[in-house]
Amino acid sequence: MTLNARSRNLALLRYLVLPFIFLTVVLLGGLRVSVEHHAFLFLPPSLIDLILAVMILALAVRGGLLKLHAWLSLDQPTLALISNFLTLLAFFFASAQSLNSVLPEQGLLHWIFALLFLWTLWNNQFSGLNAERTVRSLAVLFGTAFLLKHIIFSALNASDDSWIRQLAAGLIQGLVMANADDAKYAPATGYISFFAIALFVCGLALLPAGPDEFEVGEGKVSLNEAPPATTLVRHEQGIPMIEGQIVSDEVTKNS
C-alpha cells in the first residue's frame, strides 16, 4: 500500500468512520421498541448516565486510551481542533448512551446497576490499566451489564413460564419482578442494544491515543508522520508534513 493510500485510509477512519460509529451508538443507545404497536421510544441519557460517562472518559485518559492534551492541543490547526473536539464529544455521548442502553430504566435494579458501574469505574481509575486493558475492562463491563439486563432479567420479566423465570421466582422475586421495564419492551430492543454496545466497543478499539496516531501491526503510524527517507523525494518547506507526503508520492509516481 502506498503511503498516500495509507494516509487517505487512516484519515477516512479517523475523521469519518470513528465519529460515525460513536454517533450511531448515541442514536441507538436510547432507542427502545415497545411491545404494544412496536413503536419507537427514544430515551435521552439520565443524569447518572452522564456522570458515569465522565468517569469512562476519565478512565480512558488515565488508562492511556486517550491523550487528552494531544487531542485538544492548541498548537494544531483550527479544523483539526474542531474535528478532535467533535470526536471526543461523540465519544462522551456514546459512553452515556451505551450506559443508557444497559442500565435498567428505573426501580431498585437501576440503582444497583448504577452503583456497580460507579464502583467498578472508580476502582479502575486507580488500578494502573493500560490502553488495551482499559478497552477489555470496558468491554467486559458493558458485556456483563448487557447480559444481565437483556438476557437474564428480560427472561425473568417475560410473560412465559421459562425455567429461568420459575427459578428466579423462588429466589429473587421481589427484587427482579419489581423492575417491569423489560416487560414493556419488544425483543428487538435487545438486538438494538447489542448492536450499540458492539459498535461502542469497536469504536473504543479503533480510537487512537492521539488524534492522528494509529497502531498498525506492531508499530505506530501517524497521519502527520514524515515519510521514510527512501520515499521522500522532496519535502516542500512551509507545507504541512501530511501534504508533503502526498506531494512526494505524486512526484515519485510521475518520475
Add this chain to the structure above:
Amino acid sequence: MQPRHIQSAGILVTLLYGLFIVWVYVTAPRSFSEAAAQTRVTTGTYEIDQKHFQAGVDLFHIDQFRASREEFVLADPLQRDARTQFYIAYSFYREGWGRTYDDDALFKQGLEAVNRAMSLSSGVLSVDDTNLKMHSAAELKTELQQGLERSWSDLNPLKVFRERK
C-alpha cells in the same frame, strides 16, 4: 482526496449527523412513517391525507363520531392541521353533549383539540360547513368551556329544551 478534505467532510458529516440525532430525540417519532411525516413538517411540506379527512367528515355528518375521529387521526397523525383538529373537537362536543348533562371527559378532550386548532391557526379559524352550527374555533371553545363549568343554571329544568349545535 486529500486528508484535509476528508477532515472537512468529516466535520460536516459529524455535525449533520449530530443535528439529526438531536432532532430525532426532540421529535421522538414512534415509527418510520411518523419520522417521514415529522420531516415533512420540518421542511414545511406536510399535508393531511385528504381521503381520510373526507371519510372522517362523512362519518361526522352521520353522527359516527368515534369512527370519524379514527379517520381524522389517520388524516393528520401529527396533529398539525387546524381544520382537522377543529372537526375532532367538534366530534367530541357532539358526542359528549347531553340534554340533561354533558360528558366532562369528552368535553375536556374536545377543549384540548380546539386549543390545538386555535394555536395552529393563530386563533383565527372559520370552517365553512352547512352541517355545523358553530363555524369558528372560538365559538366551539366557548361552548365546550360552558359545558365544563358548574353553576346554578345547571339545575334549570328548561335546559332540556336546549339544542345541540
